[in-house]
Structure formats: C-alpha cells, structure tokens
Amino acid sequence: MATPTARDVKFFVPTKDFETSVAFYQDLGWKLNWREDKLAEVELAEARFFLQDFYAKEWAENFMVYVVVDSAADWYQHAKAMLETGRYPSMRVQEPKLEPYGATVCYVWDPCGVLLHFAEFPNR
Incomplete structure (x- = not known):
C-alpha cells in the first residue's frame, strides 16, 4: 500500500503568556499569519507553526525548535538586542558555539522556556 501524500507539517508550541509569546516571535522575526483567542500561526523561512495558549512546564522546558540560518552570530546579536530591551x-x-556535529549554534529560550536552536552550517 502506498503512503498517502502530505502537503505540510506544523506543530504546536506552548506559551505561558500567549500575548507575550506572540509578540516575542514577531519581534524575533516570525511573521504572524493569523490569530484567534488561543491560537496563532507564525512563519519563518516558509515554515509555520502554531503558538497555543497552553502551558505545561515539563513540556515547554523540553520543547525545541531547530532553525537552519545563514549566520548564528547575526541571530545572537538580534536576540541579544531583544533581551536588552x-x-x-x-x-x-x-553566544554561538561550535557543536561536535559541525554547526555553530546560537541558543535562545523563549518566554516560556522553549529552546530555539539557530544553527549555521559552514558548507551549506
């Protein structure tokens, strides 16, 4: 039996304070596609996910988003400027660091503890 096709994959990201997280992701560079009372879709690099008005500490602090970028240093400077506000x-x-698998990664934790990896690969 053939595997059915799919057109997109999205995931749900927790928020401790929904309004703060929506603003955070927009300030960080994600585009807000739409929002309702307890759900919003954000987009970066043609990839989308849902921010949801739901929080579970263990889940939020173990949830990660991996973003391949051109410059981890640029993302670090951008995120640092946001932090300083x-x-x-x-x-x-x-600060970005070289990981054993070859990527230089800047780590950013969102307002509820979700870990964002901004990963730069030298030959991509």
Whole structure:
C-alpha cells in the first residue's frame, strides 16, 4: 500500500503568556499569519507553526525548535538586542558555539522556556 501524500507539517508550541509569546516571535522575526483567542500561526523561512495558549512546564522546558540560518552570530546579536530591551525578562540567549556535529549554534529560550536552536552550517 502506498503512503498517502502530505502537503505540510506544523506543530504546536506552548506559551505561558500567549500575548507575550506572540509578540516575542514577531519581534524575533516570525511573521504572524493569523490569530484567534488561543491560537496563532507564525512563519519563518516558509515554515509555520502554531503558538497555543497552553502551558505545561515539563513540556515547554523540553520543547525545541531547530532553525537552519545563514549566520548564528547575526541571530545572537538580534536576540541579544531583544533581551536588552527588558521586554522579555524570562528570555535567555547564549553566544554561538561550535557543536561536535559541525554547526555553530546560537541558543535562545523563549518566554516560556522553549529552546530555539539557530544553527549555521559552514558548507551549506
């Protein structure tokens, strides 16, 4: 039996404070495609996911989003500037570091603890 086709894959990202997370992702560079009371779709690099008004600490702090970028250093500077505004006090940012698998990665934690990996590969 042939596998049915698919046209898109999206996932649901938790938020501790829905309004803050929607603003955070927009400030970070995601485009807000649409929103309702408890759900919003954001997009970056033609990939989309849902921000949902739901929070479970263990889930949020173990959820990760991996983004392949041209420059981890640029994303670090961008995220650091956001952090310095004080608008997102629970946000964290780590300087880019070379990981054993070859990517240079800037780590950013969103307002509810979701870990974003901004990964730069030298030969891509």
